[in-house]
Amino acid sequence: MIKQLITGCLGLAIAFGAASYGLADDLPAPDGQALWTYISKTSPYKQWSYWPDHKGMQEGRAPHAPLHKVFVNKQALESTSAPLKYGAIEVKENYSPSHELKAITVMYKSKKYNPKDGDWFWVKYSPKGEPLKAGKPKGCIGCHGTRSANDFVLVHEFK
Numbered sequence: 023m024i025k026q027l028i029t030g031c032l033g034l035a036i037a038f039g040a041a042s043y044g045l046a047d048d049l050p051a052p053d054g055q056a057l058w059t060y061i062s063k064t065s066p067y068k069q070w071s072y073w074p075d076h077k078g079m080q081e082g083r084a085p086h087a088p089l090h091k092v093f094v095n096k097q098a099l100e101s102t103s104a105p106l107k108y109g110a111i112e113v114k115e116n117y118s119p120s121h122e123l124k125a126i127t128v129m130y131k132s133k134k135y136n137p138k139d140g141d142w143f144w145v146k147y148s149p150k151g152e153p154l155k156a157g158k159p160k161g162c163i164g165c166h167g168t169r170s171a172n173d174f175v176l177v178h179e180f181k
């Protein structure tokens with residue numbers, strides 16, 4: 023009985039310890055709906071940081087909107103050189119000139135998802151979070167692929 027009690031307490035201690043260090047916070051599968059749930063509920067992206075050299079509202083260019091904000095999670099920020107750590111997520115809010123949110127585009131580095139193109143999973147969401155495009159869109163890969171040495175990241179420079 024005592025052995026079972028100790029084993030049970032040890033299991034709870036490990037589980038609570040893992041949760042406090044973020045280990046229990048499983049990353050989503052490379053799936054548009056799962057990723058939206060993760061970035062909107064599990065780990066809300068608006069609570070993340072900006073790239074240190076790309077903060078707040080910035081001018082953008084096609085095919086994205088003329089203005090944008092880019093949020094990055096801890097895995098991305100902790101990546102000091104290319105390639106980024108697996109689990110890195112970059113969320114770009116795309117705005118019209120009148121500051122109306124037009125779309126949310128996301129890059130998610132998922133292990134073994136697409137090794138040929140940096141293992142990035144791409145999604146374009148409506149402002150309400152409905153996936154409009156997801157997976158390996160040729161347009162995303164074609165444009166971001168011009169910066170493959172920077173691990174497909176356009177708005178932040180790794181050294």
